[in-house]
Amino acid sequence: MPSFGAWKDQIKKTYKYYKDLSTLELEYVINKIIKNNKTVKKSVSDWPKILDYITAKFPKVDISNVPVYIVPHLAMYKSGINGNGCYVTHLDIILVSDKVYTVNAESKTVFNKIVNKCIGIELNVEDIVVHELLHAVSNRTGGLKSSKAEEEFVYTNCIPFYKSKGMTDKNIIDTIIIPFCFNDVMVDSDFISKMWNNVGVNIDEHVLKADRNKVYNKYAEQIVPIIVEESRIRAQNMIDLYYKYGQNMAHCNLNPKSGIDARLDTIDFGTEL
Numbered sequence: 001m002p003s004f005g006a007w008k009d010q011i012k013k014t015y016k017y018y019k020d021l022s023t024l025e026l027e028y029v030i031n032k033i034i035k036n037n038k039t040v041k042k043s044v045s046d047w048p049k050i051l052d053y054i055t056a057k058f059p060k061v062d063i064s065n066v067p068v069y070i071v072p073h074l075a076m077y078k079s080g081i082n083g084n085g086c087y088v089t090h091l092d093i094i095l096v097s098d099k100v101y102t103v104n105a106e107s108k109t110v111f112n113k114i115v116n117k118c119i120g121i122e123l124n125v126e127d128i129v130v131h132e133l134l135h136a137v138s139n140r141t142g143g144l145k146s147s148k149a150e151e152e153f154v155y156t157n158c159i160p161f162y163k164s165k166g167m168t169d170k171n172i173i174d175t176i177i178i179p180f181c182f183n184d185v186m187v188d189s190d191f192i193s194k195m196w197n198n199v200g201v202n203i204d205e206h207v208l209k210a211d212r213n214k215v216y217n218k219y220a221e222q223i224v225p226i227i228v229e230e231s232r233i234r235a236q237n238m239i240d241l242y243y244k245y246g247q248n249m250a251h252c253n254l255n256p257k258s259g260i261d262a263r264l265d266t267i268d269f270g271t272e273l
Contacts, residue, residue: 023090029079030088033071033095040070050130053161054137063136066094068129073099085128087135094132096125110217114224119178119231127176130161148184155180156242173235181231181238195226 033039044051044064054063076084076097085096100123134154144150155177162172185191196203199219206212216223 026088027091029081030091030093030095033075033079033081034069036072036075038072039075042068042070044068044129044133047126047129050126050133050161053130053164054133057157057160058137058141061137061140063133063140066092066133066136068094068096068132070098070125071095073097084123085132087132087139089135089139092136092139094129094136096128096132098125100125100128109213111213111220111224114220115182118224118228119174119182121175123175130158131155134158151180152238156238159239159242169236169239172239173232177235177238178228178231181234182227184234185227185230191230195223199223 034041044066046068051064054061076095081095084100085094087094101120131154134157135150137157138144138150138153144153158176159172162176167175193203199222201215201219203212203215206215
């Protein structure tokens with residue numbers, strides 16, 4: 001019988017194998033996207049206002065050499081890469097869809113169609129470029145401890161850029177931050193459970209995914225506005241905390257009822273920005 005140490009080593013080797021395999025698969029997909037004859041390679045200097053903003057905000061971090069690929073929306077969608085863009089950490093490149101939506105434009109379900117109606121708009125490519133470049137900033141300074149903290153760091157550090165364009169807090173919430181907060185609410189099991197109880201539905205009775213989707217579609221008109229309203233509250237909370245504590249903060253617990261101590265747990269104060 002193998003020793004516990006040998007068993008742990010085997011697990012590590014297996015994990016590394018699948019991680020390497022996943023990385024190779026991702027690189028294959030990205031390479032295919034980049035080689036698409038409609039993909040356009042750009043540089044950060046093609047967005048001088050964004051470059052000036054990030055350089056002024058993070059003067060010790062150089063993101064000027066990060067290549068940005070503008071990818072046909074359909075190619076991005078078919079590749080399986082979710083969202084409007086991504087920063088690929090180990091390749092240090094950015095992919096951005098040439099058509100940018102706050103929510104999934106291809107959604108077919110009743111629930112998602114109503115979500116699209118409530119918070120779905122088309123954005124500009126530069127909105128994604130500044131977002132993904134801030135991920136590059138984070139990567140160059142060691143990154144944050146959780147994906148949620150990482151995203152909040154990026155979303156909140158976009159705020160002064162949008163303010164410089166004349167946007168109000170409400171504009172920023174409704175066009176930039178709300179999709180992130182909507183997803184945050186959707187995975188908040190306590191909030192979702194209370195919402196369903198208030199609606200009069202025991203969601204725990206619907207275990208299968210297909211069955212649960214039917215319930216979400218059936219009550220979509222009733223529950224989507226509730227989720228959107230909570231999303232706006234959390235988005236405003238993000239902005240308020242950013243104004244109060246500044247760029248080095250990552251307030252990863254977005255629930256406004258939670259104390260500031262919970263938010264501080266994910267912050268790396270050793271990171272120099």
